[in-house]
Structure formats: C-alpha cells, structure tokens
Amino acid sequence: MVDTITIRPTTQHDLGAVDALLAASYPALLKRDYAPSVLVTALPLISRANPALLRSGTYFIAEDAEGQALAAGGWTRSAPQGGVGLPEIGHVRHVATHPSHLRKGLAQAIVTRVLADALAAGVERMICQSTQTAVPFYKAMGFRVRGEILIALRPGITFPAVEMERAL
Ligand SMILES: CC(C)(COP(=O)(O)OP(=O)(O)OC[C@H]1O[C@@H](n2cnc3c(N)ncnc32)[C@H](O)[C@@H]1OP(=O)(O)O)[C@@H](O)C(=O)NCCC(=O)NCCS
Secondary structure (H helix, E strand, O other), rough: OOOOEEEEEEEEHHHHHHHHHHHHHHHHHOOOOOOOHHHHHHHHHHOOOHHHHHHOOOOEEOOOOOEEEEEEEEEOOOOOOOOOOOOOOEEEEEEEEOOOOOOHHHHHHHHHHHHHHHHHOOOEEEEEEEEOOOHHHHHHHHEEEEEOOOOOOOOOOEEEEEEEEEEE
C-alpha cells in the first residue's frame, strides 16, 4: 500500500485528474490483452472521464499526500450503456490504477469503498463489465464470471469484455 492514501468522492473539478489517470492506465495496461485494431477504436471512447459519473457522488478517487490521483472507480444503479436498473442492482464503473502504482492495493481500496457505499445504499448485487485485463483483479475481489460479452460502444464499434458479479 502507498503511505497516506485518501479516498474521496469526486466532483466535476476532478475531470482533468481522472481523465489523465484513465489516459495513462487504459492504453498502457490493455494492450497486453487486446488487439491494436480493437484498441484504436475503443480507447478514445472508454479511456475518457465521464463528467456525469464524476458528479454522481458514487465515484471515488485515491490520492497520495500531494493530492496526486493514483486510482479511481465507482458505481451506479444505471448500467454503463444507460438505462435505469433495478434498485437492488449496482454496476461497477471505470476502475483504474495508474500504471506506476500497480499491485499496491489501490484498486482494492477503491472497490472496497465502492462495495461498502453500494451496500449502504441498499444494493444487494454488483455487476461489472470487466476488461479482460481486470478479470483476475475482480476475482480477487469476490466477483465470479457470468460470461463473455461484446459491448456496443457506438454503431460499428464493439469491445470484448467479461460480465462479472458478486453479492453484497
Ligand atoms: C485492474 C486494475 C484496476 C488493478 O489495479 P491494482 O491497483 O494494481 O490492483 P490491486 O493492487 O488492488 O490488486 C488487488 C488484488 O487483485 C489481484 N490482481 C490485481 N491485478 C492483477 C493482475 N494483473 N494479475 C493477477 N491478479 C491481479 C491480486 O490478487 C491483487 O492482490 P496481490 O497484489 O496482493 O496479489 C489495474 O490493473 C488497471 O487499472 N487496469 C487497466 C484498467 C482496467 O482494465 N480497469 C477495469 C475496468 S472494468
């Protein structure tokens, strides 16, 4: 673990920091598991911070003592592709760690906060559209694989992912 980590909900003022974090993390870490032809169309769509998510109150950032963003992630009741879901179902959203700070427990700390927050809000089951890269991480966090999925990001642009779930 990194010394003196603070985890707090984001606001719209964190847009630049989260954008930079996702832009550092996704391209560097996903290239091990995805073909360049997939990443060239998907990365511009999945590695940008989502302003509505940052304002949701259920998206969190982990910062070091200098206020440097090291990891982020959150949850919503709405599914990543939109649509209002069942109140007892939560969706894990946009979890990422800076590639210079992997395997220090940062994403674990973020997801632990996410799960506790969702439980306190009455959620009973969490679903996650995991990248192929993050499957071992979510397994370590108690999620099980429901199956492989193909996310339609835009007409003609799809992204292979793995749907995972766990009870709270
Ligand atoms: C997946 C990701 C968020 C994990 O971040 P992290 O901060 O390095 O994860 P943690 O240090 O909290 O890992 C906790 C546990 O998960 C498991 N784990 C994490 N990364 C793993 C990996 N690459 N391989 C195998 N197990 C892994 C381990 O059990 C680990 O515990 P350990 O280090 O004591 O063995 C990070 O690799 C990432 O940002 N990937 C790119 C973005 C992405 O795919 N996000 C998911 C969107 S759905």
